[in-house]
Amino acid sequence: MTNTALSSVSADVHSDVSGGLPSASRPGSSPGFRDLGRLMALMTGDEKHGPAATSTLDALWVLYDRVLRVTPATADAPERDRFLLSKGHGPMAYYAVLAAKGFFPEEWLAGFGSYDSPLGHHPDRVLVPGVEIGSGSLGHGLPLAVGTALGLRAQGLTDPRVWVLIGDAELDEGSNHEAIAYAGPAGLEQLHTLVVDNASATHGWPGGIASRFEAAGWSAQAVDGRDHEALYAAFTAPHPGRPRAVVARVEPKNA
Amino acid sequence: MDTMRDRFIATTSRLLDEEPRTALVLAEISAAGFEQAQRRHPDRVINVGIREQLLIGAGGGIALSGMRPIMHTFASFLVERPFEQVKLDFGHQNTGGVLVSAGASYDWPAGGFTHMSPGDVALLDTLDGWTVHVPGHPDEAETLLRHAVTGDGRVYVRLSQQSNAEARPVTGDRFLTLREGGGPAVVAVGPMLDNVLAATEGLDVSVLYATTVRPFDRETVRAAAGGRGDVVIVEPYLEGTSTTAANDALADVPHRVLGLGVGRRELRRYGTIDEHLAAHGLDPASLRARISAFAGQGALDAHRRS
Numbered sequence: 001m002t003n004t005a006l007s008s009v010s011a012d013v014h015s016d017v018s019g020g021l022p023s024a025s026r027p028g029s030s031p032g033f034r035d036l037g038r039l040m041a042l043m044t045g046d047e048k049h050g051p052a053a054t055s056t057l058d059a060l061w062v063l064y065d066r067v068l069r070v071t072p073a074t075a076d077a078p079e080r081d082r083f084l085l086s087k088g089h090g091p092m093a094y095y096a097v098l099a100a101k102g103f104f105p106e107e108w109l110a111g112f113g114s115y116d117s118p119l120g121h122h123p124d125r126v127l128v129p130g131v132e133i134g135s136g137s138l139g140h141g142l143p144l145a146v147g148t149a150l151g152l153r154a155q156g157l158t159d160p161r162v163w164v165l166i167g168d169a170e171l172d173e174g175s176n177h178e179a180i181a182y183a184g185p186a187g188l189e190q191l192h193t194l195v196v197d198n199a200s201a202t203h204g205w206p207g208g209i210a211s212r213f214e215a216a217g218w219s220a221q222a223v224d225g226r227d228h229e230a231l232y233a234a235f236t237a238p239h240p241g242r243p244r245a246v247v248a249r250v251e252p253k254n255a
Numbered sequence: 256m257d258t259m260r261d262r263f264i265a266t267t268s269r270l271l272d273e274e275p276r277t278a279l280v281l282a283e284i285s286a287a288g289f290e291q292a293q294r295r296h297p298d299r300v301i302n303v304g305i306r307e308q309l310l311i312g313a314g315g316g317i318a319l320s321g322m323r324p325i326m327h328t329f330a331s332f333l334v335e336r337p338f339e340q341v342k343l344d345f346g347h348q349n350t351g352g353v354l355v356s357a358g359a360s361y362d363w364p365a366g367g368f369t370h371m372s373p374g375d376v377a378l379l380d381t382l383d384g385w386t387v388h389v390p391g392h393p394d395e396a397e398t399l400l401r402h403a404v405t406g407d408g409r410v411y412v413r414l415s416q417q418s419n420a421e422a423r424p425v426t427g428d429r430f431l432t433l434r435e436g437g438g439p440a441v442v443a444v445g446p447m448l449d450n451v452l453a454a455t456e457g458l459d460v461s462v463l464y465a466t467t468v469r470p471f472d473r474e475t476v477r478a479a480a481g482g483r484g485d486v487v488i489v490e491p492y493l494e495g496t497s498t499t500a501a502n503d504a505l506a507d508v509p510h511r512v513l514g515l516g517v518g519r520r521e522l523r524r525y526g527t528i529d530e531h532l533a534a535h536g537l538d539p540a541s542l543r544a545r546i547s548a549f550a551g552q553g554a555l556d557a558h559r560r561s
Contacts, residue, residue, distance in 0.1 A: 078321065126349045132319070134347045137339065143309045144344060147280075147316020147324070154278055154298040154322060175340075178306035179313075 031100035039096035042109035086141020103130030139173025184217030213245035315344030330356035330372035359415035389445035394422035417446035440479035454542035473504035484510030
């Protein structure tokens with residue numbers, strides 16, 4: 001009974017969110033945010049997408065559209081910014097953004113998850129242009145991002161920025177806390193962690209997620225994960241000598 | 256004589272000077288030995304604290320950035336504890352790196368089972384593309400470390416307190432034929448060599464010396480096993496670890512394989528390395544008895560034949 005009640009609430013939330021994703025686009029123009037719903041539908045066969053599938057969508061779009069200095073032409077350049085998707089499940093929004101930005105053809109999207117497709121339900125860096133890591137097992141991206149920042153710094157490449165996206169439930173994995181506790185004192189200014197918080201961690205984060213980073217010496221800020229201007233401001237705020245964490249709050253997964 | 260770990264510190268410190276693409280990642284263990292190197296290369300000698308998941312994950316990220324990471328701690332904390340990081344942060348990312356362990360199966364018996372790692376090589380056998388070096392002498396460790404660091408692949412270098420009295424020439428791939436005989440081919444891995452040589456003194460066997468066990472040198476083993484197809488492997492880690500590789504090498508001919516190594520059963524004993532060698536039947540007298548029994552009594556008596 002409870003389950004049924006929850007499902008119906010959940011369905012309502014799904015409709016609301018998909019309602020915020022217009023599928024229209026002007027013919028001939030390069031794909032924009034308004035095209036992402038259509039691109040995701042090529043993978044899912046449905047224009048409506050639930051909050052879990054779209055929790056990362058706005059933050060990903062703002063990053064790729066306005067913040068990250070990487071294009072299909074510079075996808076292998078040493079000086080590029082790196083974006084590591086650690087929360088590898090539910091990658092439709094990520095694939096849609098990469099396709100919209102031209103890292104691979106839109107035609108790939110329809111094969112999502114099939115044997116001959118490079119696009120799996122978890123991304124593989126070996127198979128997909130623009131994908132920096134293979135992910136799926138939670139808690140690997142942030143330590144890999146720490147190492148990438150260390151490696152860039154050791155090579156004198158202090159300009160490129162390293163971004164990693166994790167989920168609030170993924171933060172349960174202890175490996176993240178090894179990385180957070182190290183990166184602050186190490187002063188890894190090139191390192192940026194985006195936590196997409198859809199309140200899906202079973203035990204929650206009493207005191208807030210940002211406080212975990214701040215206690216370890218990071219610069220941290222929580223913002224509305226659907227507000228593009230707020231996301232952009234948080235993504236581009238200076239944080240000299242410290243790594244940066246941005247917590248993007250979106251609708252609770254199980255509201 | 257210095258230990259393999261001493262030689263690792265000296266060799267890696269020089270490699271950091273010589274090879275700008277190398278970076279060393281530590282998790283406290285051996286950090287004191289690298290203080291000078293860290294002063295010279297503060298961005299390339301990185302101690303992440305007692306954080307072994309991060310040790311491997313950060314090494315994986317360093318590899319993604321285009322550098323050659325060397326990661327080091329005790330074997331139990333380098334391979335066993337962060338095994339999924341070893342699997343995913345290198346193999347799945349299709350990158351390379353060098354893992355260098357200390358402690359081996361029971362280098363510090365008084366430290367107990369928490370610091371023993373007999374299963375490290377067997378674990379790596381579940382993954383694709385790892386080269387495994389098991390040097391038997393500090394000089395060999397230096398050669399194999401240089402070989403590993405200047406390459407591109409995924410390499411595990413297993414260092415130990417246990418060492419043979421003299422170094423042999425090592426190449427980083429093939430087994431070395433030390434004795435030729437009519438009986439079984441006895442493959443001695445790394446630090447097991449001196450005990451194997453003592454155990455087989457006067458026996459009509461071949462002795463091969465293996466310091467690079469993965470990939471497994473099938474051709475040399477096939478040639479040495481001869482018409483009998485008998486192979487004995489004496490390895491300083493989990494018993495049977497290389498039995499499958501030996502069977503595969505001889506798959507198309509009748510053969511027998513005896514795998515000797517560290518037993519699976521937890522001894523719950525402290526003491527010395529020699530006491531643990533004896534407890535696992537890896538001392539010369541036990542090895543001689545087990546190899547002779549496998550070959551058949553009398554078949555190995557070289558004096559009777561001649």
